Amino acid sequence: MANNGPFGIDPEDFERALREAGIEVRDLLGKAAEYVDRTSVNTLAGLLGQFVQPERTRPAPPEDATAGESGSGVWAIYTVDETGSARVDQVFPSELEALRAHRDNTDERRRVRFLPYGVAVSVLDAN
DSSP states (O other): OGGGTTTTOOHHHHHHHHHHHHHHHHHHHHHHHHHHHHSOHHHHHHHHHTTSOOOOOOOOOOSSOOHHHHTOEEEEEEEEOTTSOEEEEEEESSHHHHHHHHTTOOOTTEEEEEEETTOOGGGGOOO
């Protein structure tokens, strides 16, 4: 028992079991190779097709995408003063950049909004 290790398995028995398992796996792979050689390529493609899923088609974006989805505008950080009128402080090309610049904000009057091109800043007014 002392020579068999902590689990009571003789190292020679363990090596023999692994060797036999390796031989069986090698025989199995040999039989599989013979089968593939006998069959046509189409059968092999059919077998592989069971494991590989075809690419799924993605739906096309809607025809009437909004300005925010199409990206035709800017992200603005603006402040609304006591009278309710808005003043743009900073402008960013992406929402992520605007939110990163605005993350440490403590002023309740300072906000972030998407502003499409061609729209006046007065739409941001609180009135």
